[in-house]
Amino acid sequence: MSINIQTDFKTVGTRPIRPDGPDKVTGRAKYGADLNLSGMLYGHIVRSPHAHAVIKSIDFSAALAMPGVVATMSAEDLPEPGDRILPGAEIEMKLKDISPIIMARGKVLFHSQAVAAVAATSESLAAEAAKRVVVEYEVLPHVLDVHAAMADDAPLVHDDVFTQGIDPAPTRPSNLSADFEMAKGDIEAGFAEADLVIERTYNVPMCHQGYIEPHACVARSDENGKIEIWCCTQGPFMVRNMTAEITGIDLGKIKVTASEIGGGFGGKTTVYVEPVATILACKSGRPVKIVMSRDEVFRASGPVSSAETQVKIGAKKDGTLTAIKTDILMDSGAFSSSPILPATMFAAACYRCDNMHSRGREVLTNKPKAWAYRAPGAPQSIMAVECAVNELAQGLGIDPIDFRLLNAVEEGDVPLFGVPFQSIGLKQSLEAAKNHPNYQAALEQNQGRGVAAAFWINAGLQSSATIHVAEDGSLNVLTGNPDIGGSRASMAMLAAEVLGIPVETVRPSVVDTDSVGYCDTTGGSRTTLATGSAVMKAAGMLREELKHRAAAIWNVDIKEVEWYDGMAVVHSGIGIDELRDELRAGTAGRNPEKVLTMAELAAQAGATGGPLTASASVHAHSAQPSFAVNICDVQVDRDTGKVDILRYTCVQDAGKAVHPAYVEGQMQGGAVQGIGWALNEEYLFNDQGVLENAGFLDYRIPVASDLPMIDTVIVEVPNPLHPFGVRGVGEVPICPPMPAVATAVNRAAGTQLYDLPLSPPKLLAAIEGAGADNEAA
Amino acid sequence: MAKVIFPSDLQAFTGDTAEVEVTSVNYRDLVAELSGRYPALTEEAIRKHALAIDGMIIHNPFLEAFNSDSELVFFAKIAGG
Structure with a gap:
């Protein structure tokens, strides 16, 4: 399926100043912890000192005896989740996998799990x-390693x-919670056909999304049972839904207002x-604020799954891939x-290969519940396949980009997950990378270059918008999606484009759950595409209404009215082309007999039917995948193991880039986070399951001085299902x-170290080991 | 007839059948036709999946129609970040 895609734009593709910029740089922007209400209490959460234990009793009497302590809570204040499925969630989620994160019920399953709270x-x-x-706890044996967790005698994290x-279907409970396989072709025949086969194991550590702003909220309940929540989140409607389900309070009684958000990256989709x-607000009758400390964020909010990936990959001498197994x-x-x-599905989605097999296993351990991080799951498995592809290309003596060009998927190819690709931009991105000056830059001693390609599916889902x-x-353009990557700007630009008006006359706002229709979370690279589609639909409805108002003012048939360059124009007696010529020449520009501007139509709204407003909702089916290609040049200090990034180049098929500077920002931000994951970021647990680096001093994310300018190249292969060609980019x-x-x-x-992060001590040991191996040889 | 492609997890309910042709031209009929043909393939199992109709991935295809020559691919619902 394809549609007519607009290619000539007035606003889309330009770089207007971001509407939220002044508030953020002056400190006026209000984040989750910035709201204070009269009579407000402060909540504090009691967390488990054990990785696995039975909660035998909770005694609040000493706490409640303290003057100023007003309310307490535990899982006893929440309904039993049973086997309920969380309604309205993007994927199937069991409430019993979420509610105990808020308050442990009967057992604690990881260190720092919430057990009780006071206000x-x-x-x-x-x-x-x-x-x-x-x-009072009864401590149980715990398990922290995925291999140990799969042993027959491992402590069970859950007995159900x-x-x-x-x-x-198994009859015994297990810590191996899922075991999926996908396949096509004949994998063994594929390897038999290969001239070179690479087989390796790659490890990516558990890490954190690393958002700068901790989770924070204020909740208030009134005498009518109405609940108001202000919080930093990627999805106020998600907060409303989850809070209702977890607390048992009617969803209709809850209103959620999203604050400005200081990073989420998937971690604030719960x-x-x-x-x-x-609950504390309901029990105390006063507003309650809770702000997680950095320590709590690291220990008890969604880290990112670690992954161990075995890859076996084979190719012919000419570079044709014959088999990929993960x-x-x-x-x-x-x-x-x-x-x-x-x-499992997307590990090798960049490659056309007849024989593929992918297995994915999920294992439960006594660690914090993992949660989403940009392109959840894909970075870990793509890391393995791309490293193997580089080694395969090197072994065959083929340039790594040429190797990828030879095997890259294009329109019509069917990946392992079965949905044929439509128009995609992987090959164009590879060509752009190959032609970039950074790919031609000479390398010196102790310097190296790496290339990688990647795929992500992108989402559509449900969104609403209202325009006044x-x-x-x-x-005023109102949506319900918190702006985590520039969506206010893109919403304004899309409305301006549809209506042909200056973007400076559009004020985008993120409003509360009572003030706009339902929106799924800001995530899945969906907001500009899906919420933007709702905005475009509302703007289109408004444009038609404006034409009707103009027709009423002129007392002509609606067929006589066109919408041109932000104005209603009547072409009675002359052709529209002639009228456009007049408009371009300015001779018709101020003639209200022929032209009515937005301001003129708005001024007469009271006389022509009342206020001008439009609302629209979509369930967007137009999402299409994105591809990216990165080139990284590094220098390694062989005496210390320190790695310096010399040059870093991001190429991405973004579809039509609505606001290119924001797209570049997404590309640069993703690159920096990936560099951090590769070089330093990891969760370090001791043998008791206690996180030992729960702070930014010991959990090292890259800072500006660690990095060169990240170079970006936007490739614009239009999404064939979107009227402007927009894809997700985040x-x-x-x-x-x-x-x-x-x-x-x-x-x-000169190493083969694929156990991330490649931190200085680990890399130094590998360098010394490689040197010893060479000497021994 | 429209062609249906099952992912690996649904093939467990279809006796390892990966591809099948159907007479249905809308989602509701498709669910009934498939669960009638493969009793182990319950409506609940089917509805856990999104459906790609001729390459367009539809998260909740309840009211969707398609052509008699469409290609339909069931697709595990996944969450973004």
Whole structure:
């Protein structure tokens, strides 16, 4: 299926100043922790000191005896989740896999899991009261390693989890919660056909999304049972839904307002503190604020699954891929939630290959429940395949981009997940990378280059938008998607484009759940595409209404009215082309007998039918995938193991880039996060399951001084299903950096180290080991 | 007739059949036709999947129609970040 795609734009593709910029750089922007209400209490959460234990009792009496302590809560205040499926979620989620994260029920399954909470008149008092809550535990054996967790005698994280995906269905519970396989062709025949086969195992560590703003919220309940929640989130409607389900409060009584958001990257597509603050507010009758500390964020909010991936890949001498086999083992933490499916489905989605097999296994351990991070699951498995592809190309003496061009998918190819590709831009992205000056730059001693390609599926889902025309003809565009990557700008630009008006006359706002129709979360690279489609639909409806109003004013048939360059024009007596010539020449520009501007139509709205407003909702089916190609040049210090990024180049098929600067920002941000994951970021647990680096001093993310300018090239292969050709852009940028960096480092250091992160001590040991091997040889 | 392609997890309910032709031209009839043909393939199992109709992935295809020569691919619902 395809549609007519507009290619000539007035606003789309330009770079207007971001509407949220002044508030953010001056500090006026209000984030989750910035709201304070009269009479507000402060909540503090009591967390488990054990990785696995039975909660035998909770005694609040000492805490409640403290003056100023007003309310307490535990899982006893929440309804039993049973086997309920969370309604309205993007994927099937069991409430019993979410509710115990908010408050542990009967058992704790990871260190720092929430067990109880208190609300008091000050933060310090709440923290002190939390210490006086006495929780009696019976400590149980725990398991932290995925291989140990799959052993027959491993401690069971849950006694009611049975492995999904195997036939016959198992009768014994297991920590192996899912085991999926996908295949096409004859994998063994494919390897038999190959002239060179590479087989390796790659490890990507558990990490954190690393958003700068901790989770924070204020909840208030009134005498009518109405709940208001202000919080930093990627999805206020998701917060409303999850809070209702977890607390048992009617959804219709809850209103959620999203604050400005200081990063989410998938980590704020769930709730942690909102249901707790809500219950404490209901019990105390006063507003309650909870702000997670950085330590709590690291220990108890969604980390990202680690993955161990075995890859076996074969090709003929001419570079033709003959077989790709992947086997991915993913740590989901204490509850099923890892993105094992996309990891399994998309590991080798960049390649045309007749024989493919992919297995994915999800394992439960006594660690925090893993949660989404940009392109969930894909970076981990793509890391493995791309590193193997680089080694295969090198072994065959073929340039890595030429190798990929030879095997790259294009329109009509059918990937392992079965949905044929429509118009896509992988080959164009590879060509752009090959032609980039950075790919031609000479490398010196101890320097290396890595290349990687990547795929992400992108989402559509449900969105709504409302547009109001003010009396002066300017617009308010209201949506329910928090702006995490420039969506306010893109919403304004799309409305301006459809209506042909200056973008400066459009004011985009993110409003609360009572003030606009339902919107799925800001995530899945969906907002500009899906919420933007709702905005475009509303703007189109408004344009038609404006034409009707103009026809009424002129007392002509609607067929006589055109919408041109932000104005209604009547072409009675002359052809539209002639009228356009007049408009271009300015001779018709101020003639109200022929032309009515937005301002003129708005000024007469009262006389022509009342206020001008339009609302639209979509369930967008127009999402199409994105591809990215990265080139990384590094220098390795052989004495210390330190890696310096010399040059970094991101190429991405973004479809039509609505605001190119924001697209470049997404590409650069994804690259930096991927570089951090490759070189330094990892969760370090001790043998008791306690995270030992729960702070940015010990969990090292890249800072500006670590990096060169990240170069970007936007390739614009239009999405054939979107009227402007828009694709999602926010997730695929994090997929290629790890293999690009890892390959570059190994080339520079002369190592074969594929156990990320490639931190200085680990790399130094590998360099010294490689040197010893060479001497021995 | 429209062609249906099952992912691996649904093939467990179809006796390893990966591809089948159907007479249905809308989603509701498709679900009934498939669950009638493969009793183990319940409506619940089918509805856990999105459906790609001629390359267009539809998260909730409840009211969707398609052509008699369409290619239909069931597709595991996945979450973004």
